[in-house]
Amino acid sequence: MTGQLPIIVILGPLLAAILAAFTAWLRPKLSYPLVVLGLAISFTAALKLVFIVADEGAKIYWLGNWGNQNHEFVVGIQITVDNLNTLLLTTVSGIALLTALYAKRLVETELAGRQRYFYALLSLLVTGLLGISITGDIFNLYVFLEIAALSSYALIAYGKGRAYMASFNYLIMGTMGACLYLLGVGFVFIKHGTLNIDNLSGIIPTLDPSQALFVGFVLILLGVWVKMAFFPFHGWLPNAYTHAPTASAAVLAPLATKVAVYAMLRIMFTVYSLDYINGLTGIQPIVLYLSTAAIVMGSFFSLTQTNLKMIACYFIISEIGYMVGGAWLANRPGLTGAMYHLVADAAMTSALFMAIGCIVYRLGQAQLDDLKGVFFKMPVTMAAFVVTMAALIGVPPTCGFFSKWYLIQGAAEAGVWHFVAALLLSSLVKAIILFRIIEIGYNRVAHPAIEGNPAIPRNEAPLSMLIPTVAMTLGLIALGLATNTLVNTIIVNAVPAALTQ
Secondary structure, three states, X not given: OHHHHHHHHHHHHHHHHHHHXXXXXXXXXXXXXXXXXXXXXXXXXXXXXXXXXXXXOOEEEEEEEEOOOOOOOOEEXXXXXXXXXXXXXXXXXXXXXXXXXXXXXXXXXXXXXXXXXXXXXXXXXXXXXXXXXXXXXXXXXXXXXXXXXXXXXXXXXXXXXXXXXXXXXXXXXXXXXXXXXXXXXXXXXXXXXXXXXXXXXHHHHHOOOOHHHHHHHHHHHHHHHHHHOOOOOOOOHHHHHHHOOHHHHHHHHHHHHHHXXXXXXXXXXXXXXXXXXXXXXXXHHHHHHHHXXXXXXXXXXXXXXXXXXXXHHHHXXXXXXXXXXXXXXXXXXXXXXXXXXXXXXXXXXXXXXXXXXXXXXXXXXXXXXXXOOHHHHOHHHHHHHHHHHHHHHOOOOOHHHHHHHHHHHHXXXXXXXHHHHHHHHHHXXXXXXXXXXXXXXXXXXXXOOOOOOOOOOXXXXXXXXXXXXXXXXXXXXXXXXXXXXXXHHHHHHHOOHHHHO
């Protein structure tokens, strides 16, 4: 049975999406439990694979496998589970499951009468994201990118008002990114005659540098950058996630961009190689400067916003700069920080959007001026919010501290001091925003503790939302405490061997 776990990871949410779409017509109430069951099966399989791969090494699963016994010129689909993606598979399926449990009340409130296909789309989105993470073929990576993207467009368009235009803008940018990626895949295939990632990783290092190889790499990279909203291709993200339904944003924000970052890492260090990246002496500094610009731009734009969702969206853009910069430092601590931050930022963003969702559920909106007294009205939610912000700032022992530590160490080792300055500036800006929210939510009301002031009634979010929010927030601390184990047993094996010697 354990040999079937890689395909079970994808089949769980895929079959759930299909069944949820059919039952939406006959028994709409069955859609939700079917999706939760599919996500639970996927998460269980992914979690089991983490321990199997840590003990036994990478696992390859073939769909089709029509060819000779040496897997040469095979017609089929390869699924690969290794140290680079097992943590991501667990993160995607786990956060998706927790978000599905969390989102039920939000969906009933915000999408009343319109939620028929919501859970099927959510499950299809997760299928696409898991497929990107697990596929062993660069063309099938494109297929899963588009499955996830099409689901994202629909989930965002479920919103009202500006959500339709935001979804349309995302569709245009996403299509451009997909075309760039597919064109790059075409260059690689014409040059090498294969799309299998393992085959390409064995062929490319043996070849002399060529223009076709370089152009294919650049096109694929640009396509993935558009998908992850890396600066300066970030314009679609803030409006898309801000105007989307809160439940849609709660699953898209922590997962979609992180999986795109993983795709970049897979292309850079598996399809191509560390030596190839280090040979791009003209491109590497440019990408590092763009990463610094992403961090600085995201940080300063977050300071100018008056809506919690929009602030969180600019945090995402800033954090993408962390991961891209860490990867392109191309040294051991920088790459370790990028891989660790992939998981840490997914958890932090999930906790942040869950807390914001609780606020929106009770207050009806997320404008800063409407947060007066919210620390008294929703003390548990705001405690979770403060802990999450502390993790984003980088306060120990949360996971955000350790990922920044590795990134700063890697940048210092490479002498890229502008990236170090950007990381520190980002933490400072997030601290300023946190203190601004505390000042509005705690100080701009007559304190009930002072004699004569009226009591402020407590009005927390429902337990079905509050429990997942608190669980995800506590997970930020647990993840931080488990840093040494994750880095030394899993991430160290995902870093290219040349950096660990």
